[in-house]
Amino acid sequence: SQQGEEDPQALSIQEGENATMNCSYKTSINNLQWYRQNSGRGLVHLILIRSNEREKHSGRLRVTLDTSKKSSSLLITASRAADTASYFCATDDSNYQLIWGAGTKLIIKP
Amino acid sequence: DAGITQSPRHKVTETGTPVTLRCHQTENHRYMYWYRQDPGHGLRLIHYSYGVKDTDKGEVSDGYSVSRSKTEDFLLTLESATSSQTSVYFCAISRGSGGNEQYFGPGTRLTVT
Numbered sequence: 001s002q003q004g005e006e007d008p009q010a011l012s013i014q015e016g017e018n019a020t021m022n023c024s025y026k027t028s029i030n031n032l033q034w035y036r037q038n039s040g041r042g043l044v045h046l047i048l049i050r051s052n053e054r055e056k057h058s059g060r061l062r063v064t065l066d067t068s069k070k071s072s073s074l075l076i077t078a079s080r081a082a083d084t085a086s087y088f089c090a091t092d093d094s095n096y097q098l099i100w101g102a103g104t105k106l107i108i109k110p
Numbered sequence: 111d112a113g114i115t116q117s118p119r120h121k122v123t124e125t126g127t128p129v130t131l132r133c134h135q136t137e138n139h140r141y142m143y144w145y146r147q148d149p150g151h152g153l154r155l156i157h158y159s160y161g162v163k164d165t166d167k168g169e170v171s172d173g174y175s176v177s178r179s180k181t182e183d184f185l186l187t188l189e190s191a192t193s194s195q196t197s198v199y200f201c202a203i204s205r206g207s208g209g210n211e212q213y214f215g216p217g218t219r220l221t222v223t
Contacts, residue, residue: 097209
């Protein structure tokens with residue numbers, strides 16, 4: 001079962017623009033994580049936000065969490081070609097295992 | 111991918127044959143996971159381990175078994191491969207339980223013909 005669902009499924013923007021992708025989930029969580037996957041590679045952890053946090057920053061990444069709406073957003077500012085990848089959100093279930101969304105495929109056009 | 115290797119990286123096998131995938135870590139993390147990734151499904155947990163000889167089932171465990179005889183190695187076995195098990199398999203590790211940050215291996219692409 002999918003806990004997190006990313007939106008949009010695909011996003012194509014010009015280099016230098018900001019990219020925003022969203023994640024919605026169904027049940028209460030302890031934390032929410034965002035990962036990046038470059039084509040043909042394993043996933044790389046980007047950021048973890050706890051349920052009692054509303055916003056978190058890491059370099060050009062900004063993550064927000066709205067537990068009342070059961071949603072999170074990932075903002076990548078000043079996008080670069082190297083940001084082209086798929087982005088996944090993951091939330092922990094009642095057994096403390098991660099449940100993953102299907103991902104947003106981000107393409108940065110030069 | 112540092113500290114986590116998977117072997118083989120690619121494998122083509124025939125329906126009905128047994129297949130074993132290996133995950134090896136040098137990080138001494140307690141938790142290890144096997145996921146499969148299919149288009150439109152994101153990652154789905156097959157099995158996980160919370161210590162040597164301690165394993166449990168995930169969301170899609172049917173047709174798979176695992177073993178962990180050493181901290182650093184986690185084996186995934188398909189007893190009798192089927193075409194529905196064609197997928198990309200990822201191993202992951204974490205210091206704490208699954209809700210913590212996970213580190214992934216490079217993946218194994220398995221094709222069952």
